[in-house]
Amino acid sequence: MVKLPNGDSLARPQAERRKDSLKPYTKFAEVYDRMGSDRHSIKMTDYCFRIFRRFRIKPINGLDLCCGTGTAAAIFADRGIKMAGLDQSAHMLAVAAKKLGLRGVTLYQKSLPRFKILGQHNSRKTRKFDLVTSFFDSLNYLLTERDLKASFRSVYNHLEPGGWFVFDMNTQEALKVIWSGQVYADARDDIAWVWKNEYNAKKRMAYCHADFFVKTKDHWERFYEMHTERAYPNAVIKRLLREVGFTVKGYYRCFSFENPKWDAYRICAVVQRKI
Ligand SMILES: C[S@@+](CC[C@H](N)C(=O)[O-])C[C@H]1O[C@@H](n2cnc3c(N)ncnc32)[C@H](O)[C@@H]1O
Incomplete structure (x- = not known):
């Protein structure tokens, strides 16, 4: 369950991958460094x-x-x-x-x-x-x-x-605290993103539903990747x-x-x- 800042929840089965999902690190690759992930x-x-x-x-x-x-x-x-x-x-x-x-x-x-x-x-x-x-x-x-x-x-x-x-x-603690039910978002001149995270404590698995909006010349492109991690x-x-x-x-x-x-x-x- 993803909790939004206004207290609402987005009900979504935890491991559901949207139909428009790209493989992890497909288009994200182009913006990885620009977002500071390096x-x-x-x-x-x-x-x-x-x-x-x-x-x-x-x-x-x-x-x-x-x-x-x-x-x-x-x-x-x-x-x-x-x-x-x-x-x-x-x-x-x-x-x-x-x-x-x-x-x-x-x-x-x-x-x-x-x-x-x-x-x-x-x-x-x-x-x-x-x-x-x-x-x-x-x-x-x-x-x-x-x-x-x-x-x-x-x-x-x-x-x-x-x-x-x-x-x-x-660690498990990271997935529980940083990923569980958290939404990370930012908007810059030429890129914006909304990452909604979920955590399944029983499986120790976290799911990041990552939407990206990237400006190329005069239009914005949107893409989505789902990332899954497990803690041990x-x-x-x-x-x-x-x-x-x-x-x-x-x-x-x-x-x-x-x-x-x-x-x-x-x-x-x-x-x-x-x-
Ligand atoms: C969070 S990124 C880290 C990249 C880099 N190590 C860094 O510190 O910026 C995770 C990387 O692991 C790669 N990866 C994930 N699963 C993999 C697998 N089963 N085999 C090879 N590479 C994998 C992804 O393609 C991605 O480049």
Whole structure:
């Protein structure tokens, strides 16, 4: 149920996708950075460099999973890490390719949970990295424990022994407080949006009904995407990581080095493949 600011409610079955729904990150890709959604990558890469110092990580080859419009990959590449990016959305990757320009970042259009990147020169071997990252609750788009675990396994298989995986995820508290029944809207000169969010506590799933209005030359275009995220308890995330062989080196309230208490909205995990 979406509550409107005037107290009314929009009754709508929680997981109903409107008929005009585009796939997530189709047209949203064109306006993602303009809406400021790329700011998270700037904060996250900053935080990552603090994590690197803390654990003495010196990455050489990195993969940004669910890289979106490529902001994190660009920042890491500018700091000397040879980067690759993976995302399932061709639209996000198109924006990323433009942004990354001549930085030499290879982009792969692939989907989690099971993905395989092969080495160079038609090698049949899986390409290995010493760092994999995934930012801005991208892993919350995996809607079953099975898919989350399979994604962790795919990451594990792409890491060198001793390689690191750093990711953030939304918590149950975030979906409950930030998504549940909230409406987010803004109107600027050339873009406006109305995002109505719903939360199903039993399933720990949140649904964002996102309407966008974008001005192109002399007319406004409207489009709609529905985004679905699922939250996982910290104990489950850590168990799945360990089951695929990772050692959990750090598990934090995101942007800090504190334990995430019940009220944390976002966690950050720092895990390592066995040496
Ligand atoms: C919230 S955006 C985050 C993008 C980028 N990491 C950032 O920080 O700005 C989520 C991204 O995850 C990608 N994504 C979602 N589910 C995916 C899946 N199953 N496989 C690959 N990419 C996926 C989307 O296409 C989108 O680019």
